[in-house]
Amino acid sequence: MSCRVFYLSLLALSLTACGSVNNKQAQGSFDYQYKPEANDLVIPANLNKPKQAKDFFVTDKINHQGPIGADMDIRAPSLVMPVAASSRVVDESGVAIIWFDKVLEDKDLLDFIEKVVTEKLVEDNIGYNYVEEDTEVTLSKVIEGATSLKETSIKREGIKTAILESDWYHNEVDVGWIFTDIQFSKSVRFRYQLLAKPHGRSVSLRVSLVDFLQTDETGGSQTMDPIDKQRAEKAMLNELIAAVDYSYRVQQRADRLTRANQKLVTIGQNIEEEPAYIIEMGLDDLWGNMPLFFEKHGFTISDLNDDKKIYYVDFVKPESSIWDSIWGDDVPVIDVSDAHYQFVLAPIDELDQKTAVTIYNAAGEPLPLATLERIFPIFEQGLSFRNVF
Numbered sequence: 298m299s300c301r302v303f304y305l306s307l308l309a310l311s312l313t314a315c316g317s318v319n320n321k322q323a324q325g326s327f328d329y330q331y332k333p334e335a336n337d338l339v340i341p342a343n344l345n346k347p348k349q350a351k352d353f354f355v356t357d358k359i360n361h362q363g364p365i366g367a368d369m370d371i372r373a374p375s376l377v378m379p380v381a382a383s384s385r386v387v388d389e390s391g392v393a394i395i396w397f398d399k400v401l402e403d404k405d406l407l408d409f410i411e412k413v414v415t416e417k418l419v420e421d422n423i424g425y426n427y428v429e430e431d432t433e434v435t436l437s438k439v440i441e442g443a444t445s446l447k448e449t450s451i452k453r454e455g456i457k458t459a460i461l462e463s464d465w466y467h468n469e470v471d472v473g474w475i476f477t478d479i480q481f482s483k484s485v486r487f488r489y490q491l492l493a494k495p496h497g498r499s500v501s502l503r504v505s506l507v508d509f510l511q512t513d514e515t516g517g518s519q520t521m522d523p524i525d526k527q528r529a530e531k532a533m534l535n536e537l538i539a540a541v542d543y544s545y546r547v548q549q550r551a552d553r554l555t556r557a558n559q560k561l562v563t564i565g566q567n568i569e570e571e572p573a574y575i576i577e578m579g580l581d582d583l584w585g586n587m588p589l590f591f592e593k594h595g596f597t598i599s600d601l602n603d604d605k606k607i608y609y610v611d612f613v614k615p616e617s618s619i620w621d622s623i624w625g626d627d628v629p630v631i632d633v634s635d636a637h638y639q640f641v642l643a644p645i646d647e648l649d650q651k652t653a654v655t656i657y658n659a660a661g662e663p664l665p666l667a668t669l670e671r672i673f674p675i676f677e678q679g680l681s682f683r684n685v686f
Contacts, residue, residue, distance in 0.1 A: 320372065327366035370524055375531040381542035393530035394503040395538060400545055406500045407493040411459050413541050414489050414502070424464040428488070457493040462486065462507060484510045487533055504534040561681040564669055567643055567653035571663040574654040574673075576680055580606065580644045583652045583680075587640065590679045594631055596638075606642040631672050633664075654680065 340346045364370070377386045383398040399406050418425045469482045486508035493500045506529055509521040521529075565575040576583055584606055591598055591610055600609040613635050639657040656664045669676075 321370045322367055323369065323371050330366040370522075372524070372528075375528045377531055378535050378538060381538050382545050384538060384541070391527055392503065393505070393527070393534040394501055395534060396499055396501050397541065399498040401548055404548070406497060407457050407459065407491060409544070410500050410502055410541060411461075411491055413544050414461060414491070414537060417537060417540050418461075418463055421466070423466060425461050428460040428462055457497070459491040461489045463489070465508075465510075482512050484508075485529060487530070489537075502534070502537065504530045504537070506530050562673075562677040564666070564673060565645075565653070567641075567655050568645060571655055572666040572669050573656075573663070574669065574676055574680060575645065576652045576654060577650070578652055579650060580642060580652045583654075584642055586682055587642070589682065594675070594679055599637075608640040608642075610638050610640060612636060612638055631675050633668065633672060 377393060377395050379386050379395060381397065382400050385396050385398070387394060387396065397406060397410060401409065415425065463486055465484045465486055467482065467484050485506055488505045488507045490503045490505070491500055492503075506521070506526050509519060509526070511518045511521075561577045563575045565573060567573040578586075584603075587608060588598065590596075591608070595614055596610040596612050598608055598610055601607065602609075612631070612633060614631075637659040639661075641655045641657065643653050643655070645651050645653045656669075658664065
């Protein structure tokens, strides 16, 4: 995210800056609007009337007061683009509104979307302020024009809202080289309305244009064309949706890095104060995953005690070949003697979120701390199961 977004924002809000091409107007001649309508074909009474197909019939029951020719706005309608994860649009009614459903379980959705909006304004170097407004009025405005969307089923109880208004966005066009004059300027202010459903897992964001000021060589105006207004609102909303999507990706990447760098295996002591590996995993989950570790590192399970959570294993150093290194199948070899071992698993906290793995030799003695430290790199990688899940 950079100043590039600010310039794109101004570009999206720039509707018809001075230039030789008017993107609202069709190119070519508009003489057709002055052509008289052809008279119906008159068939003599003594002749049969020819059959007329109705496939391409155009009714005359239309709005004859609407714009035609050069006054016709030919631009395609603006659309809200739900590019962010778990975002959805409601039936279009000219309202720039979108709904977000919860993606990050550890984040409050309303606070997350509100932070994206404020960060976008700060990035654009635009001030803002919060607006206090009655919840029922806010709700009616959010769903204004969309009463058939079943969003009216939202109840007042538990509703959380946030309303912000921006300062002025300015867009100016200068003329001249050494001495410049402002030939054209356009300024707009937006309102951002956020509303969370009572369960907090769905939040709507609506963008409304609240103020407009345009000045050019012909004078000034505070009235905006309805189509231009709708396009400006949806352009701003689409920028915010893209910003939400970007924030999702940044947070998800940070979560992945945290998990990747997290120390899931450490050296500590079991409840008998014997040297052991401490695994950041519940006892039942680790018990079910241990066979994957054994199979990959040269251990063969000879017996087990499910009640006491003990694996009886035989260890034989696996033989690696040059083909294993070529195909990437070679596994680091654990530096212990070929012998019989017991892996005893036991919880070490009340929440059962950590498990101690104590390794006993054939004589029933726990492996000393020096041995656990020597083979720790292999056990840390293997018991974290990063290459499995």
